[in-house]
Amino acid sequence: MSSIQDGKRYAHIALLAALPQEYRPFQKLSGPWRSVSARPFRHFIRVHSDRDFMLVETGMGKSRILDALKWVQERYTPDLIVSFGFAGSLHKKLKVGQTFLANRFNLLHDSLHSDRSGSQLILEVPSTLQHFIHENHFALVRILTAQRPEPKAPLLELLREVPSLMDMESYFAAEFTLKNSIPFLCFRTVSDGDEDEIDFDLGSITNGDGQVQTLKVLRTVAAKPGLMKSFWFSWRRSRLAAMRIAGLLSSFLSLPLYELTEILSSIQLKEESR
Numbered sequence: 001m002s003s004i005q006d007g008k009r010y011a012h013i014a015l016l017a018a019l020p021q022e023y024r025p026f027q028k029l030s031g032p033w034r035s036v037s038a039r040p041f042r043h044f045i046r047v048h049s050d051r052d053f054m055l056v057e058t059g060m061g062k063s064r065i066l067d068a069l070k071w072v073q074e075r076y077t078p079d080l081i082v083s084f085g086f087a088g089s090l091h092k093k094l095k096v097g098q099t100f101l102a103n104r105f106n107l108l109h110d111s112l113h114s115d116r117s118g119s120q121l122i123l124e125v126p127s128t129l130q131h132f133i134h135e136n137h138f139a140l141v142r143i144l145t146a147q148r149p150e151p152k153a154p155l156l157e158l159l160r161e162v163p164s165l166m167d168m169e170s171y172f173a174a175e176f177t178l179k180n181s182i183p184f185l186c187f188r189t190v191s192d193g194d195e196d197e198i199d200f201d202l203g204s205i206t207n208g209d210g211q212v213q214t215l216k217v218l219r220t221v222a223a224k225p226g227l228m229k230s231f232w233f234s235w236r237r238s239r240l241a242a243m244r245i246a247g248l249l250s251s252f253l254s255l256p257l258y259e260l261t262e263i264l265s266s267i268q269l270k271e272e273s274r
Helices: 020-030 062-076 108-112 127-135 153-158 170-179 214-223 225-253 257-266
Strands: 003-005 008-017 034-037 043-047 051-057 080-089 099-107 119-124 139-145 164-167 184-192 268-273
Touching: 008 020, 008 062, 008 257, 020 051, 020 080, 020 225, 051 062, 062 080, 062 170, 080 170, 080 225, 099 108, 099 170, 099 225, 119 170, 119 184, 127 257, 139 170, 139 184, 164 184, 170 184, 170 268, 184 225
Parallel strands: 008 051, 008 080, 080 184, 099 139, 139 164
Antiparallel strands: 003 008, 034 043, 043 051, 080 164, 099 119, 099 184, 119 268
16 A cells, blocks of 8 residues: 555655654664654654655653544555554563564553453554564564553563563554554564663653653652662663664665555554454
């Protein structure tokens, strides 16, 4: 699935990341990018002869990702939406810096309660994409999406049977693209391991748009100096994770257009009841 422009195949690809820390290494690796606007979402454009990209900073959480997706759909009419960024490990086998393609999407609380009705979204991965996964030495993974930051310790034993990652946007993005019949891929890299708890309040360092604010971080550290160590290790892990996903995403987006078109026409997201 791709567009026809001037009689030739052409692909419009939207790239969504919650935070600058997730996409800046990718920008540097794949640039140059043209900054378009900061409102309602900070976004950038890069144009090639047979494809173009819109990179959008969405902010964190359900409302921000859904607002961003609606805006992108209306403004850009993408042939493919790619969500990429950080996720937390919920299994000892999933280490910081490892990168994955999500092929199962669940809401976290549905997964914790066997008596709760719900659904999971399943990505059927075509052979061309499977070959890319094999050649680039990454793997498929289940993503559990939480409405808010959750402590990991109580979850590790409950979820030990299926290695999983946790974030706050993926399920909602997958559900939106399924309802709107837009091809969708979700790449995630582990930014915190199974024993790395986020022991600071995300609300204290973010604004209403789900964006991390440097001044708020400094104020939080000034009020609670003990958090300096947590911020330092979090920054170091995130830097490694961002570099890893930058390389993988750049390789994927550089595939010949005929391969991308084959992937776009073959990927299928479907809903299964629990």
